[in-house]
Amino acid sequence: MSETIQPFQEQIKAAAATRRPLRIRGSGSKDFYGVRLEGEILDTRAHTGIVEYEPTELVLTARAGTPLAEIEHALAQRGQMLAFEPPHFGDGATFGGCIAAGFSGPRRAAAGAARDFVLGVRMLNAAGEDLRFGGQVMKNVAGYDLSRLMAGSFGTLGLLLEISVKVLPRPQRERTLRLAMTEEKAIEQVNRWAGEPLPISATCLVDGAVYVRLSGAEPAVEAARARIGGDDVEDAGFWRTVREQAHPFFASADNLWRLSIRSTVGPLNLGPTLIEWNGSLRWVAAALSPKKVHEMAQKAGGHATLFRAQDKSGGIQQFSPELLALHKRLKQALDPEGLFGPGRIHPEF
């Protein structure tokens, strides 16, 4: 366990002096993601430990290099959890990488995203200055919300040192149901259920069936089970395989597209598809024309990401000219020399 941040400050200052970019990295479990990996590695794994965790506050603060598994274990011992159910994508995944990537798992549609649970960060900027934004409290509107901005920024705006997140109690009971259904019918059905007061914590459509997870108090889960019907799925590992992309659907995916769109849009017919988040997240395992996918996602009210592929040199997401200009100005504002992870999320910044 290390509390010192001085080596990080020295590495940042040295990199700034020689104008050589840095690539902030924990275990590298998310190295597959992004346009390109550039720069000398700044390894966060020396900076570990839970700084503060009091279950009655529903807040946990930990250093960025702490293994995510260690945090989940500490929470589980007190009957709590990271409600956004983050994917690890590797055994060594760190807490800092989890927040910097901003990925959320199956519970996202019901509970919220990684960014929704970020309460505050301590970070180093490109000058090596030690900054704190947000806090350890549930509500805080003092200053711009730079802590949430860090979620999903992939280490391109600064080095996260510590993150405070809101945590939640684990549900008393969980149960998964399986119903055979066509894609078209399933998209409509999961949206209908989501509009009813049912304790649904996750849905997934794959292999011609929709999986529904119920979470909550025992009587509420049983009542919902009677209402929804279908077969009980005893395999508790199903949601883990979806979250970690270890499900057979993902096995053959050399090219994996992620489309985040309006939940009610009908089947896109782009290729083999796995649907989460009540229809708003569509995984498509196929090599497709980027232009076509981006246009289709935009028409469906959202955006597409080339999540896994050999060649991502053309970029992984498409920005409107106005948004691209604003992104560049913001990157310039917080990292004027372009020190942190150039090109990780967009070829131009």
Next chain:
Amino acid sequence: MGKPEAFPSETVRPTISKQALVDRLSAVLPKTSLLHAPEDLKPFECDGLTAYRKVPLAVALPEDEAQIRAVLKICHEGRVPVVFRGAGTGLSGGALPYEHGLLLGLSKLKRILEIDPLARVARVQPGVRNAAISEAAAAYGLYYAPDPASHVACSIVGNVAENSGGVHGLKYGLTVHNIIRLRFITVDGTLMELGGDGLDSAGYDLLALATGSEGLLGVVTEITVKLLPKPVKAQVVLAAFDDIEKAGRAVGDIIAAGIVPAGLEMMDQKATAAVEQFVRAGYPLDAQAILLCESDGTEEEVAAEIARVTEVLKTAGATEIRVSRDEAERLRFWAGRKAAFPAVGRILPDYFCMDGTIPKKQLPLVLKRIAELSDRFNLQCANVFHAGDGNLHPLIMFDANDDAQLKRAEEYGAAILELCVEVGGTITGEHGVGVEKINQMCVQFRTAELNAFHSVKHAFDEFGLLNPGKAVPTLQRCAEFGAMHVHRGQEKFPDLPRF
């Protein structure tokens, strides 16, 4: 709390005259959408923080997005500062006009453009009232969750600007958790969409950054909000305590039991006494503090949760526990909490409503210190809290006609906010910094952090035209504030996290 004109860098002067501005604006706005005669400007001189008033150069009340863009382009060219305003109910002076600038009122854009019941979203114009969204969604069994106390009057664009919460924030989140897309215009008139119809967007989370930015980064012209299924049932437990610290500990006990109630509110005896005279909610007046704990969900969920909450409160030493027997009684229990501000207003003519948030474990200490400060400043203070969130609303009572009282009340408020920072909390949980708490920002943030805020501002608004003098203090202001301020310069609790 310090006047902007004392700080030159907070003073932005237009390069065109008022007459030139009015001429240009009248070319793009209908006659009824442009006010510039002094008597027409007067009604816009303040928002919900009435202690601060200023008359703007002119008021524009555009009717659509194209007019907003045209107005912003004119102001940008003439370097005219712009303050936008929703319903004007804000409590921190965020919509206080700027005397050398334009006030951009969004109240005419009040249409609900779309409700998609299957996708559970509503697309609305900025001037739509918070409560109007839930009213329109009710036909589909849906509602919009964040419900600030002012939800009947406040606008959704104001909620976005302040990242407003409400009594159900612990379970259902704040504005930032309940919106998915904004149409957003930067001060030079560039229109963009932040977020999307999906649950996230490409690149940086600009939607989160824009939410709570107090009108300093851009003007919002359309908002897509999430709608939730209306819970089948809601029930509330009222618990009385003979000791305020016991009540504070009971809050932690409920959370520790794995319960996240839909609402968890606390009132001290001064507050309950004030509201009983006003609305007769039936609160036990001999109690030092009461807790209101609401459960919502399916019949089964509520029954199970109410049983557990009641058990926890008994063990925590509640002297009396009442569970609402029907909807009428539930609303009566809440009526007192909702009437707390006006009720306090009947005891003395004026009050400051503070808005600090603290870690819940610090509640007993903070309450004790607030009481000590009450003696020191010789002013009464009633306390209501969003206890589940640790969000305090001490109500400092005074008579503004008495200059000495007003000054003491301001000092008392400042001392409470600094106390919140000292125990690891924040100066504002949901009302925003505005002009009211701008000096306390210097206590909460250090120079490098303020510089980061100014850099972000510069990326959106190069000339500092949007809402100058609000939310983020200049370094000059903090230097001046620090010089006259006893706490600054030495960290009082160097070991406490300054988050």
